[in-house]
Amino acid sequence: DRQAIIAIDGPAGAGKSTVARQVAAKLGLVYLDTGAMYRAVTWLVLHEGIALDDECAIAELASGCVIELAPGQDLQSPVQVWINHHDVTQAIRSIAVTSNVSAIAAQSAVRQALVKQQQRWGKKGGLVAEGRDIGSHVFPDAEVKIFLTASVQERARRRLRDFQKQGQSDISLEQLEKDIAERDWKDSTRKVSPLKKAPDAVEISTDGLSVTEVTEKIVDYYQQRL
Ligand code: C5P
Numbered sequence: 001d002r003q004a005i006i007a008i009d010g011p012a013g014a015g016k017s018t019v020a021r022q023v024a025a026k027l028g029l030v031y032l033d034t035g036a037m038y039r040a041v042t043w044l045v046l047h048e049g050i051a052l053d054d055e056c057a058i059a060e061l062a063s064g065c066v067i068e069l070a071p072g073q074d075l076q077s078p079v080q081v082w083i084n085h086h087d088v089t090q091a092i093r094s095i096a097v098t099s100n101v102s103a104i105a106a107q108s109a110v111r112q113a114l115v116k117q118q119q120r121w122g123k124k125g126g127l128v129a130e131g132r133d134i135g136s137h138v139f140p141d142a143e144v145k146i147f148l149t150a151s152v153q154e155r156a157r158r159r160l161r162d163f164q165k166q167g168q169s170d171i172s173l174e175q176l177e178k179d180i181a182e183r184d185w186k187d188s189t190r191k192v193s194p195l196k197k198a199p200d201a202v203e204i205s206t207d208g209l210s211v212t213e214v215t216e217k218i219v220d221y222y223q224q225r226l
Contacts, residue, residue, distance in 0.1 A: 002125035004029075006222060007135035010148035011184045011195060013155030015206045015214065019148065020130040021075055022215040027128075027222065031071065032121060033079045034131035034138070037114050038105040039092035040067050040083040045104060046096060047086075052103050059109030067117065095171075099179065102186035105132075111192050132187055135198035144222050145201035148214070154207050155180050 006029065008020050017033060024031035041062050050057045068082040080089045091097065104110055111133075118138050122129060129138065135145035150158075156176040163171055187195040197203060202221060206214050 002123065003127075004144070004222070004226065005122060005125050005139045005142040006128040006144040006146070006218070007139050007142040007198075007201070008128065008130045008146045008148055008218075009132055009134050009136070009195070009197070009201065010146075011155070011187070012180050013159050014148040014150045015158065015211065016130045016148050017078065018211050019206075019214050019218065020128045021072075022211060023218050023222075024128040025075055026215065026219050030127040031079070032118065032127050032129040033069065034114070034118055034129060034134065035101075036069065036079050036081050036092060037067055037117070038110070039097050039101050040081050040088055041065065041110055041114070042097050042101045042104045043088050043092050044083050044086075046100065052100060055107055055109065058104065058107060059113075062107075062110040062113040067114075098183075102183050102190075106186065106190040106192065108192045132195040133193035135201050136196055137193045140198070144218070144225055145198050146218055146221075147197040147201040147203045148206060149203060150206045152177055152181055152184075 006023060008016050010016050020033070021031050023029070044061060044065060045052065045058055048061065050061065065084055070080040072078050072080060078089070078093070080087070081092055082088065115138055118129065121127070122139055131138070135142055135147070156173055159176050159180065160171070160173055163169070184195070204214060204217060
């Protein structure tokens with residue numbers, strides 16, 4: 001007997017985090033950013049100087065690490081993240097982490113360790129969980145499953161705006177499009193829990209929709225389903 005779960009999956013940059021935070025706030029649910037967990041493990045692998053293909057060492061690291069999450073300062077801010085008590089809130093958004101996270105997230109031992117943790121946190125429900133495999137694998141019995149998409153061009157434009165807001169202006173739209181397409185490809189073709197729309201998920205394309213509009217669609221759908 002648990003409270004409802006909303007699963008939001010989709011490719012990089014579709015607006016999942018922004019929307020998931022808004023939906024959680026509107027409905028009084030807890031927001032769980034699972035991508036932040038894969039990013040934190042990737043940060044730790046780089047920090048410890050472990051080779052990205054040393055699956056044994058990475059498996060040990062992932063199963064033994066302590067990840068803590070806390071809500072961001074406000075609705076606009078990403079989740080706060082600690083791994084083994086290092087505050088990595090900012091560091092997990094770096095280009096180094098972003099370009100290596102898919103390789104780490106493809107390793108089955110890493111996924112096993114993090115999914116176990118996610119399912120433990122989700123036991124009582126009452127959450128909006130966001131990632132790649134939430135509706136298909138982590139919470140297959142979620143009451144509401146959303147698959148959020150957008151064109152590569154639109155997603156790259158959004159990422160560029162995010163970087164510019166952070167004061168980073170040395171990155172081009174073309175490079176971002178290439179990075180996003182490459183991460184999609186890696187996430188959708190990996191062997192373990194690839195990015196894939198669950199058969200019972202509702203697909204929403206966010207091209208040309210505002211955050212508020214997408215949030216309202218999901219909240220409406222949730223209320224219809226209850
Ligand atoms: O959503 P975000 O961009 O932070 O996710 C970073 C990466 O973590 C994804 O590109 C993917 O490789 C991995 N990931 C995953 N499964 C999840 C969430 C994220 O494999 N549930």
